[in-house]
Amino acid sequence: MILCPSVSESDPHWPERGRLEWEVRAFVDRSDGRVIDCSRDPEAAWRELLEVWERRGDLILFLDQLALPNERHLGELEGCPHDWCACPPSPSSLDWFRGVVKVSWRLQHRHADLVQRIGELGPFARHWAWLPAALGHALRERHVSGPHLHHPLP
Numbered sequence: 033m034i035l036c037p038s039v040s041e042s043d044p045h046w047p048e049r050g051r052l053e054w055e056v057r058a059f060v061d062r063s064d065g066r067v068i069d070c071s072r073d074p075e076a077a078w079r080e081l082l083e084v085w086e087r088r089g090d091l092i093l094f095l096d097q098l099a100l101p102n103e104r105h106l107g108e109l110e111g112c113p114h115d116w117c118a119c120p121p122s123p124s125s126l127d128w129f130r131g132v133v134k135v136s137w138r139l140q141h142r143h144a145d146l147v148q149r150i151g152e153l154g155p156f157a158r159h160w161a162w163l164p165a166a167l168g169h170a171l172r173e174r175h176v177s178g179p180h181l182h183h184p185l186p
Contacts, residue, residue, distance in 0.1 A: 033090040034065025037077035037160035038097040056100050063106075065095070070160040078151060078158040085147040088140045094133040094164050096121070099185055101132050114180035115139035116171060121185050129164035131185050139176070146170055 036056065060067050068077045084090055093109060095101070098121075105119045115136040118128040140146075150157045150166045157166035168179065 033084055034060050034063050034093045034095055035068060035077065035080055035084065036060045036065060036095040036097060037068045037070045037163070039069075039071045039160070053097060056095070056097055059100060060095065065093070068160070074160050075155065075158040077160040077163055078147070081163065082147045082151065085140055085144075088144065089137055091137060092135040092140070094135070094167075096130050096132070096164075099131045101185055105132060105183065105185065108182045109134040112180065112182070114178065115142075116176060116178040116180065117182055118179040119182045119185055123184050128179055128181060129168060133164045133167070133179065135167070139171075143171070143174060143176075146174075 038053065038057070057067050066080065068080050070076045081092070081094070084092055091110065093106070099119075101119060109117050109119065109132065112134070115138050117134040119132040120128040121131040146167070150163070150170050153166065153170075156162060157169075171178065
């Protein structure tokens with residue numbers, strides 16, 4: 033299941049943003065994923081993640097609205113035996129949460145209350161822009177190392 037939080041913002045300093053957002057949305061649609069409109073509700077992505085997490089059967093790929101993976105990235109993530117992975121948007125691992133983040137169903141089973149716990153941390157942790165980082169923080173609190181990093185996005 034691909035989840036992609038999105039907000040509609042125009043940026044006159046970055047005209048390519050609109051094109052990239054369209055390409056990402058088309059990619060998510062082709063992949064039977066969900067684009068989550070967070071324009072009016074910054075916690076909508078957290079609620080969607082909570083719903084998917086509670087089913088505990090899907091591999092979750094959390095995709096930043098400006099991150100466009102290709103089939104190579106998806107193949108690597110889906111085939112990787114690690115439970116928590118990321119394709120960062122650049123070679124720097126410091127911003128891994130701005131790319132594509134994978135969470136396996138096994139990790140969901142072992143940490144069934146994790147997304148609920150993130151919600152208890154407050155609105156900052158539930159905000160769409162920081163949700164993958166909050167997920168990483170909550171996992172590290174539980175001594176889960178990672179994420180396992182894959183090739184950066186193009």
